[in-house]
Amino acid sequence: MAVNTQSDLAETNRLEAFSDGVFAIAITLLVLELHSPELEEGERLWPALLDEWPQFAAYLTSFAILGIMWVNHHSMFRQIQRADRGLMFLNLLLLLWATLLPFPTSLFAEHLKDDSINANVAAAVYSANLTLAAIAFSLIWWYVLRHHLVEHEMTKSQTRRSVMRYSMGTVIYGACIGISFISAQVTLLIVFLLALYYGFEQLRTRD
Amino acid sequence: MAVNTQSDLAETNRLEAFSDGVFAIAITLLVLELHSPELEEGERLWPALLDEWPQFAAYLTSFAILGIMWVNHHSMFRQIQRADRGLMFLNLLLLLWATLLPFPTSLFAEHLKDDSINANVAAAVYSANLTLAAIAFSLIWWYVLRHHLVEHEMTKSQTRRSVMRYSMGTVIYGACIGISFISAQVTLLIVFLLALYYGFEQLRTRD
Amino acid sequence: MAVNTQSDLAETNRLEAFSDGVFAIAITLLVLELHSPELEEGERLWPALLDEWPQFAAYLTSFAILGIMWVNHHSMFRQIQRADRGLMFLNLLLLLWATLLPFPTSLFAEHLKDDSINANVAAAVYSANLTLAAIAFSLIWWYVLRHHLVEHEMTKSQTRRSVMRYSMGTVIYGACIGISFISAQVTLLIVFLLALYYGFEQLRTRD
Amino acid sequence: MAVNTQSDLAETNRLEAFSDGVFAIAITLLVLELHSPELEEGERLWPALLDEWPQFAAYLTSFAILGIMWVNHHSMFRQIQRADRGLMFLNLLLLLWATLLPFPTSLFAEHLKDDSINANVAAAVYSANLTLAAIAFSLIWWYVLRHHLVEHEMTKSQTRRSVMRYSMGTVIYGACIGISFISAQVTLLIVFLLALYYGFEQLRTRD
Numbered sequence: 035m036a037v038n039t040q041s042d043l044a045e046t047n048r049l050e051a052f053s054d055g056v057f058a059i060a061i062t063l064l065v066l067e068l069h070s071p072e073l074e075e076g077e078r079l080w081p082a083l084l085d086e087w088p089q090f091a092a093y094l095t096s097f098a099i100l101g102i103m104w105v106n107h108h109s110m111f112r113q114i115q116r117a118d119r120g121l122m123f124l125n126l127l128l129l130l131w132a133t134l135l136p137f138p139t140s141l142f143a144e145h146l147k148d149d150s151i152n153a154n155v156a157a158a159v160y161s162a163n164l165t166l167a168a169i170a171f172s173l174i175w176w177y178v179l180r181h182h183l184v185e186h187e188m189t190k191s192q193t194r195r196s197v198m199r200y201s202m203g204t205v206i207y208g209a210c211i212g213i214s215f216i217s218a219q220v221t222l223l224i225v226f227l228l229a230l231y232y233g234f235e236q237l238r239t240r241d
Numbered sequence: 242m243a244v245n246t247q248s249d250l251a252e253t254n255r256l257e258a259f260s261d262g263v264f265a266i267a268i269t270l271l272v273l274e275l276h277s278p279e280l281e282e283g284e285r286l287w288p289a290l291l292d293e294w295p296q297f298a299a300y301l302t303s304f305a306i307l308g309i310m311w312v313n314h315h316s317m318f319r320q321i322q323r324a325d326r327g328l329m330f331l332n333l334l335l336l337l338w339a340t341l342l343p344f345p346t347s348l349f350a351e352h353l354k355d356d357s358i359n360a361n362v363a364a365a366v367y368s369a370n371l372t373l374a375a376i377a378f379s380l381i382w383w384y385v386l387r388h389h390l391v392e393h394e395m396t397k398s399q400t401r402r403s404v405m406r407y408s409m410g411t412v413i414y415g416a417c418i419g420i421s422f423i424s425a426q427v428t429l430l431i432v433f434l435l436a437l438y439y440g441f442e443q444l445r446t447r448d
Numbered sequence: 449m450a451v452n453t454q455s456d457l458a459e460t461n462r463l464e465a466f467s468d469g470v471f472a473i474a475i476t477l478l479v480l481e482l483h484s485p486e487l488e489e490g491e492r493l494w495p496a497l498l499d500e501w502p503q504f505a506a507y508l509t510s511f512a513i514l515g516i517m518w519v520n521h522h523s524m525f526r527q528i529q530r531a532d533r534g535l536m537f538l539n540l541l542l543l544l545w546a547t548l549l550p551f552p553t554s555l556f557a558e559h560l561k562d563d564s565i566n567a568n569v570a571a572a573v574y575s576a577n578l579t580l581a582a583i584a585f586s587l588i589w590w591y592v593l594r595h596h597l598v599e600h601e602m603t604k605s606q607t608r609r610s611v612m613r614y615s616m617g618t619v620i621y622g623a624c625i626g627i628s629f630i631s632a633q634v635t636l637l638i639v640f641l642l643a644l645y646y647g648f649e650q651l652r653t654r655d
Numbered sequence: 656m657a658v659n660t661q662s663d664l665a666e667t668n669r670l671e672a673f674s675d676g677v678f679a680i681a682i683t684l685l686v687l688e689l690h691s692p693e694l695e696e697g698e699r700l701w702p703a704l705l706d707e708w709p710q711f712a713a714y715l716t717s718f719a720i721l722g723i724m725w726v727n728h729h730s731m732f733r734q735i736q737r738a739d740r741g742l743m744f745l746n747l748l749l750l751l752w753a754t755l756l757p758f759p760t761s762l763f764a765e766h767l768k769d770d771s772i773n774a775n776v777a778a779a780v781y782s783a784n785l786t787l788a789a790i791a792f793s794l795i796w797w798y799v800l801r802h803h804l805v806e807h808e809m810t811k812s813q814t815r816r817s818v819m820r821y822s823m824g825t826v827i828y829g830a831c832i833g834i835s836f837i838s839a840q841v842t843l844l845i846v847f848l849l850a851l852y853y854g855f856e857q858l859r860t861r862d
Contacts, residue, residue, distance in 0.1 A: 048261065048315065054669065055265035058676035059473075061754060062684060063269060068758045070765055079766060079773035083780070097754070101747040105740070108669065119312070123440055126308040133268060133304070137275045144277055145286060152286035159290070233744055255468065255522065262472030266680075270476060326519070330647055333515040340475060340511070344482045351484055352493060359493035366497070462675065462729065469679035477683060533726070537854050540722040547682060547718070551689045558691055559700060566700035573704070 046117045049125060050108075056129045057104040060136065064096050067140040088146035091222055096139040098229035103132060103167065105233075110171070114178055115185040124177055128170035131163055138163045146218055157214035157221040161207055164225065168203035175200045253324045256332060257315075263336045264311040267343065271303050274347040295353035298429055303346040305436035310339060310374065312440075317378070321385055322392040331384055335377035338370055345370045353425055364421035364428040368414055371432065375410035382407045460531045463539060464522075470543045471518040474550065478510050481554040502560035505636055510553040512643035517546060517581065519647075524585070528592055529599040538591055542584035545577055552577045560632055571628035571635040575621055578639065582617035589614045667738045670746060671729075677750045678725040681757065685717050688761040709767035712843055717760040719850035724753060724788065726854075731792075735799055736806040745798055749791035752784055759784045767839055778835035778842040782828055785846065789824035796821045 068089055071082035107128075114121070138160040145156035178184055179193060188196070206228065214221045275296055278289035314335075321328070345367040352363035385391055386400060395403070413435060421428045482503055485496035521542075528535070552574040559570035592598055593607060602610070620642060628635045689710055692703035728749075735742070759781040766777035799805055800814060809817070827849065835842045 048257070050669070051258070051672070052261050052265055052311065054673050055262055055676055056269055058673055059266055059269040059680055060272075061750070062677055062680040063272070065681075065684070065754055065757050066273065066687065068755075070758075070762050073773070076771075078771075079762075079776045083776075093755075094751075097751055101744075101750075104673065105743055105747075122312055123308075126312075129268070129308075130301075130304055133272055134275075134300075136272050137277075141277050141286075150283075150285075152280070155286045155290075255464070258465070259468050259472055259518065262469055263476055266473055266476040267479075270479070273480065329519055330515075333519075336475070336515075337508075337511055340479055341482075341507075343479050344484075348484050348493075357490075357492075359487070362493045362497075462671070465672070466675050466679055466725065469676055470683055473680055473683040474686075477686070480687065536726055537722075540726075543682070543722075544715075544718055547686055548689075548714075550686050551691075555691050555700075564697075564699075566694070569700045569704075 046111065046114060049117045049122060050111050053107055053111075053125060053129060054104070056133060057100060057107070060133050061097060061100040061104070063136050064093055064100075064139060067136055067143065068093060089143040091226070092139050092143040092146065095222060095226040095229065096135055098226060098233070099164065100132060100135060102229050102232050106171065110175065110178075113185050114183050116183045118181065118183070120177055120181070121174065121183065124170065124174045128167060128174060131167035131170055135163055135167075142218075142222065146222065153218035154215045157218035158211050161210035161214050161221060161225070165204060165207040165211060168200075168207050172197075172200045172204055253318065253321060256324045256329060257318050260314055260318075260332060260336060261311070263340060264307060264314070267340050268304060268307040268311070270343050271300055271307075271346060274343055274350065275300060296350040298433075299346050299350035299353065302429060302433040302436065303342055305433060305440070306371065307339060307342060309436050309439050313378065317382065317385075320391050320393070323390045325388070325390070327384060327388070328381065328390065331377065331381045335374060335381060338374035338377055342370055342374075349425075349429065353429065360425035361422045364425035365418050368417035368421050368428060368432070372411060372414040372418060375407075375414050379404075379407045379411055460525065460528060463531045463536060464525050467521055467525075467539060467543060468518070470547060471514060471521070474547050475511060475514040475518070477550050478507055478514075478553060481550055481557065482507060503557040505640075506553050506557040506560065509636060509640040509643065510549055512640060512647075513578065514546060514549060516643050516646050520585065524589065524592075527599050528597050530597045532595065532597070534591060534595070535588065535597065538584065538588045542581060542588060545581035545584055549577055549581075556632075556636065560636065567632035568629045571632035572625050575624035575628050575635060575639070579618060579621040579625060582614075582621050586611075586614045586618055667732065667735060670738045670743060671732050674728055674732075674746060674750060675725070677754060678721060678728070681754050682718060682721040682725070684757050685714055685721075685760060688757055688764065689714060710764040712847070713760050713764040713767065716843060716847040716850065717756055719847060719854070720785065721753060721756060723850050723853050727792065731796065731799075734806050735804050737804045739802070739804070741798060741802070742795065742804065745791065745795045749788060749795060752788035752791055756784055756788075763839075763843065767843065774839035775836045778839035779832050782831035782835050782842060782846070786825060786828040786832060789821075789828050793818075793821045793825055 071079070071086055073079060073082055138156070141156045142160045145152045147153070148156075175197065179188075179197070207225075210221055210225060213224065278286070278293055280286060280289055345363070348363045349367045352359045354360070355363075382404065386395075386404070414432075417428055417432060420431065485493070485500055487493060487496055552570070555570045556574045559566045561567070562570075589611065593602075593611070621639075624635055624639060627638065692700070692707055694700060694703055759777070762777045763781045766773045768774070769777075796818065800809075800818070828846075831842055831846060834845065
């Protein structure tokens with residue numbers, strides 16, 4: 035069970051290639067949610083574009099999140115030596131939430147400036163999508179540890195720390211669901227800063 | 242004819258990579274069929290989203306089906322050692338039905354709540370698409386066996402069982418075309434449960 | 449110049465992978481040009497779908513053409529041992545016409561049933577796109593022969609025959625531009641049959 | 656730090672594969688911004704298509720730019736032997752501007768024929784996107800040199816020349832932002848000619 039045969043590697047590679055493809059497509063499809071402003075006769079383009087800032091803020095945030103997810107997926111799978119069908123299905127679960135993201139992104143962009151509760155609901159739906167993705171990441175890691183699919187031996191404390199790390203995302207994005215009902219715009223800012231933080235934190239600790 | 246040269250492998254690999262690409266794109270494009278609800282002045286977002294449940298149900302089902310198709314394709318091609326042009330064209334036939342799926346998915350989502358026969362027709366079109374994909378899978382497997390493109394010798398009973406297995410999908414999805422005219426919603430539920438069942442069944446028997 | 453180093457191979461591989469990606473995406477995007485029929489109150493879905501047959505015919509034809517183009521690209525590049533920048537740019541020219549195809553496809557689908565000259569113009573634009581793709585294929589092959597990028601020595605008659613083969617497509621699709629002005633529907637049928645013929649002919653002669 | 660282990664190579668390969676995927680998708684998505692002209696009763700298709708020339712000019716230009724960016728990315732990464740997380744994030748920055756391009760492309764196409772300042776603003780937004788992409792290219796190269804991630808030793812003058820080369824794009828596209836306010840159409844022409852020039856210049860100097 036523990037021997038790393040070439041066929042196992044092929045399995046992991048094809049899984050990674052498929053996931054890379056899905057991340058690459060999802061990140062590129064985000065642009066289709068950006069729409070040129072419809073101008074009335076004599077209306078200026080520049081202020082109309084500025085007025086669309088929620089679109090661009092949501093685009094940028096989702097791009098950052100999918101980018102980080104791809105980097106994380108990458109880091110995680112470098113430590114995985116074998117892929118079995120259970121892993122394939124949990125990975126599909128993660129990809130489900132990744133591919134869905136353009137939908138709440140456009141929902142968020144559309145309602146970010148609403149005065150009503152709709153802005154909060156849109157933010158909560160967006161945060162829920164991120165929370166579900168974080169849960170899927172945790173499930174994959176838990177499964178991988180439980181079925182000894184990692185490449186190297188890990189000490190108990192290393193294992194605990196790695197599990198903590200992945201649970202973190204679930205807690206933080208879960209909290210964002212609550213924050214959504216305080217302010218949609220603050221939620222977007224927090225989510226964006228989190229993506230930047232994760233990026234830099236990884237820069238610092240992992241190389 | 243039976244020697245597995247490096248060029249044969251390259252051929253299979255490029256075929257798999259192309260197919261993986263198509264599956265990854267088709268599964269990611271599904272999200273483009275999800276539309277934000279258009280709200281009237283003062284309308285609430287949350288009930289409007291809940292009201293769109295057929296969209297999400299159809300999205301989830303098609304995602305599950307394309308995911309399973311990818312896993313199946315993967316399992317099948319791991320047993321194939323050589324790709325010739327006949328296999329390439331039958332594979333294109335399968336990809337035709339896979340890439341078409343977003344269309345009946347959006348048709349299904351749009352008409353699932355109709356009271357009229359239109360809901361049944363949409364369900365039948367959706368089921369027909371799945372049946373055609375199942376037939377393509379069977380054709381590929383039949384072609385592969387007939388032209389001795391599998392990696393290993395199979396006993397007669399193994400061959401028969403593997404052919405049965407792939408024919409199963411055709412029969413079940415074919416039956417769904419009929420069930421569509423009883424209830425569109427039951428059809429969607431059956432198709433979704435089938436995808437889950439296939440997922441778990443493979444988890445159990447194949448590793 | 450003639451030595452096949454590993455770096456040359458890497459170059460060809462990345463070129464093929466990029467092209468495969470573009471073909472896979474273009475073939476999958478075709479589905480976005482299929483639109484659910486907009487029904488009036490009480491209108492039946494089934495006849496409305498049947499009424500949309502030009503959409504499906506154009507979809508099927510473009511799918512077949514892009515599929516064949518992928519197979520052809522595949523066959524051609526298996527014979528090429530090195531990629532230089534000239535080849536990369538000619539390949540981009542081919543990809544330009546491949547990625548553009550969804551546009552004339554939707555134009556064709558929209559106007560196929562028009563009684564006016566518009567149906568003929570749409571068919572001519574579609575045929576012109578195919579002609580330009582065929583010319584790009586010829587240019588690639590001519591460039592490859594001229595710069596000795598093929599894997600093996602070819603006799604003069606083999607060279608001539610291979611050039612003829614690729615020029616064929618240009619002549620035939622060029623003729624379709626003319627036929628478009630006789631009948632748009634006949635043009636679509638011819639183009640579809642040609643794709644099938646190319647498929648089968650390759651089945652017969654190349655394995 | 657300088658040893659080129661297999662895992663470093665794997666890292667670069669997956670980075671390149673992901674980037675190739677994103678470029679391939681972005682270049683193929685451009686076609687979705689082309690819309691069939693909506694004809695009034697009895698209107699001719701051919702003049703309506705000709706009237707849409709800004710769409711096609713913008714499509715062609717963006718296709719050329721993304722194609723050149725892919726070739727450049729390719730050339731750059733062939734010289735890079737290791738990828739660390741810093742490089743991954745700078746690469747994501749570049750991909751951000753590459754995936755965004757379809758949006759200013761459609762903005763440009765829509766307003767190119769406007770008599771008002773809107774045409775200039777659209778051209779400036781388009782040029783700004785290109786400038787940001789050029790800056791990302793420069794940042795990557797600067798980072799790669801600073802962290803000794805290149806494959807081979809470079810002399811000081813080689814280093815200076817390579818940095819100059821990449822800074823060039825930033826200056827030229829930056830100048831296009833200014834030119835946009837003189838004439839949107841001239842800007843499009845310059846950008847297109849630049850893409851051609853870069854293509855041919857590379858043909859000449861790099862093989």
